[in-house]
Amino acid sequence: MNLDKLVKLRWDSFNDNDIAKVEGLDNCQHLEELSLNDSFISRLDCAAKLHQLSKFSVNGSKLSCLDGNILDRLSNPHFLCVENNCIGPLYRVQRASSLFKLYIGNNIITITRDIYHLKMSRASHSQA
Known part of the structure; x- marks a missing residue:
């Protein structure tokens, strides 16, 4: 699946599809929410350049690791x-x-x- 032309896309769902890779997502710089549930996605690199991505769901897929290097590239x-x-x-x-x-x-x-090293936000500390 190629999304090269959808440069203004903000939300996308590919749930319940037989896809293993989504190409062209790096052109979707405005993408805020992405859902790839119940697919054959095995790596998170498809989201590495999506700096606006705030909500990401990959349930029931083929992920074997949660790589912090990919998460580090997401700004939000x-x-x-x-x-x-x-x-x-x-x-x-x-x-x-x-x-x-x-x-x-x-x-x-x-x-x-x-997981022990995840830091709580200041908002969480002030509500406690």
Whole structure:
């Protein structure tokens, strides 16, 4: 699937499709929400250049790791849902410092060390 011409796109959903890769997303610089649920996506690199992306959902796909290097490239991720995948390692997930919600249930995570380093926002501290 190629999205080269959709440069003003802000929201997109490819749920329940037999896709393994989405090309042209790097041209969708205004994309704020992206949903790739129940697909064959195995890597998050498709979102690496989406600097406006704040809500990203890849449930029920083929992800095997949650790579903090990709999350680090996103400037404003608030919501990330990667439930029902095969995620084991959480490499450098703490780099997503603007993340408010992380849904990661029903995976095969065995080491949670990187989750311990996620920082709470000031808003969370003031409400406590």
